[in-house]
Amino acid sequence: xxxxxxxxxxxxxxxxxxxxxxxxxxxxxxxxxxxxxxxxxxxxxxxxxxxxxxxxxxxxxxxxxxxxxxxxxxxxxxxxxxxxxxxxxxxxxxxxxxxxxxxxxxxxxxxxxxxxxxxxxxxxxxxxxxxxxxxxxxxxxxxxxxxxxxxxxxxxxxxxxxxxxxxxxxxxxxxxxxxxx
Amino acid sequence: xxxxxxxxxxxxxxxxxxxxxxxxxxxxxxxxxxxxxxxxxxxxxxxxxxxxxxxxxxxxxxxxxxxxxxxxxxxxxxxxxxxxxxxxxxxxxxxxxxxxxxxxxxxxxxxxxxxxxxxxxxxxxxxxxxxxxxxxxxxxxxxxxxxxxxxxxxxxxxxxxxxxxxxxxxxxxxxxxxxxxxxxxxxxxxxxxxxxxxxxxxxxxxxxxxxxxxxxxxxxxxxxxxxxxxxxxxxxxxxxxxxxxxxxxxxxxxxxxxxxxxxxxxxxxxxxxxxxxxxxxxxxxxxxxx
Numbered sequence: 185x186x187x188x189x190x191x192x193x194x195x196x197x198x199x200x201x202x203x204x205x206x207x208x209x210x211x212x213x214x215x216x217x218x219x220x221x222x223x224x225x226x227x228x229x230x231x232x233x234x235x236x237x238x239x240x241x242x243x244x245x246x247x248x249x250x251x252x253x254x255x256x257x258x259x260x261x262x263x264x265x266x267x268x269x270x271x272x273x274x275x276x277x278x279x280x281x282x283x284x285x286x287x288x289x290x291x292x293x294x295x296x297x298x299x300x301x302x303x304x305x306x307x308x309x310x311x312x313x314x315x316x317x318x319x320x321x322x323x324x325x326x327x328x329x330x331x332x333x334x335x336x337x338x339x340x341x342x343x344x345x346x347x348x349x350x351x352x353x354x355x356x357x358x359x360x361x362x363x364x365x
Numbered sequence: 366x367x368x369x370x371x372x373x374x375x376x377x378x379x380x381x382x383x384x385x386x387x388x389x390x391x392x393x394x395x396x397x398x399x400x401x402x403x404x405x406x407x408x409x410x411x412x413x414x415x416x417x418x419x420x421x422x423x424x425x426x427x428x429x430x431x432x433x434x435x436x437x438x439x440x441x442x443x444x445x446x447x448x449x450x451x452x453x454x455x456x457x458x459x460x461x462x463x464x465x466x467x468x469x470x471x472x473x474x475x476x477x478x479x480x481x482x483x484x485x486x487x488x489x490x491x492x493x494x495x496x497x498x499x500x501x502x503x504x505x506x507x508x509x510x511x512x513x514x515x516x517x518x519x520x521x522x523x524x525x526x527x528x529x530x531x532x533x534x535x536x537x538x539x540x541x542x543x544x545x546x547x548x549x550x551x552x553x554x555x556x557x558x559x560x561x562x563x564x565x566x567x568x569x570x571x572x573x574x575x576x577x578x579x580x581x582x583x584x585x586x587x588x589x590x591x592x593x594x595x596x597x598x599x600x601x602x603x604x605x606x607x608x609x610x611x612x613x614x615x616x617x618x619x620x621x622x623x624x625x626x627x628x629x630x631x632x633x634x635x636x637x638x639x640x641x642x643x644x645x646x647x648x649x650x651x652x653x654x655x
Contacts, residue, residue: 318419318420319424
């Protein structure tokens, strides 16, 4: 791939990279710093980039997350024993009843506010997976690659994140007099 | 006709089905199951609705990249052109080394400890050498100040020639202090910013786009020398905890563009563009200017 093409692709993804940085940092200034660092590293690492089906976005996200966690001085990506245990427990958790209420029947504005709060309150490990999957449209395998965790861990974290959000929305449904089981 | 799924498989595949992660055969098998089980259909729909709700809620509070950040990233990308040949060569060489790295990875903790020891020793040695130069003392900022500065100006330092045109600081170094004072709304005067006596010509000034407050970015060019950048920032709140009359190293001394920092009353100056040793002469010239 031509260098100019690589750079055009990278700059085309700037909004998505900034959006993810903003969700990670929760602060515009820190997000801008993080994005600059990400692009500096990405441009230096051009030769290691391999174009795949989903373009450059997952690769940039991977660099972004590496920069972020390096900056934090923490490694929140590593799967924990609890994660693996939860993954093993996913099948049995699916035996829980299906929600009797329909999301479409809820007031969207109310749902948006409560969802935002619930997502903000999520454990960062769950939130990272959820945002990459729901907002950026990455596949399970791409999320696993970005966060450098096994596919099963992505599935279990996503399952847990959705279960938590679903529970919060059930409360909204109940407050609005919409039946829940 | 696909083979019907048992309960265990359904539990395993239903969410992946809702997320569009299954292959054609698996999809058909889940659909077959759903045709006989309305609860499974409802669960799959719920998962899809939840995804849409998350996307909708979070996109609303997801700002687009600010225009100044976009300009800066584009500047970095165009600046990087000059370094392409070297960088690509280095990266290709690095690819060949990955096999060796895989082996080394097992020894990472021991290697990391050794590297930290060597780097710390070399920085300490470098600092001592710099400090030993007569008339050019250099100090290390405290951890809080280092954390505040961190890599804030790394981007500017990577694109030293790029100056924002948003504010006109003039082409004459003689009037620059007055322009800077006016721009930063300072009560005190700004010292002379001329470095021509030591071989650096004033190349221009612009508003610095780095986060963390208004500052002015001044660029100097030297003959057969890399450009150097000076940032000037008002700090009336005393956020940068350094003593006046001393020049400090604000970043690790071994990075490509270490930053030297000093204070004049409520004004803080940051200088970068060369290794610490070479940077000390212009830093001291500016720090002691009238």
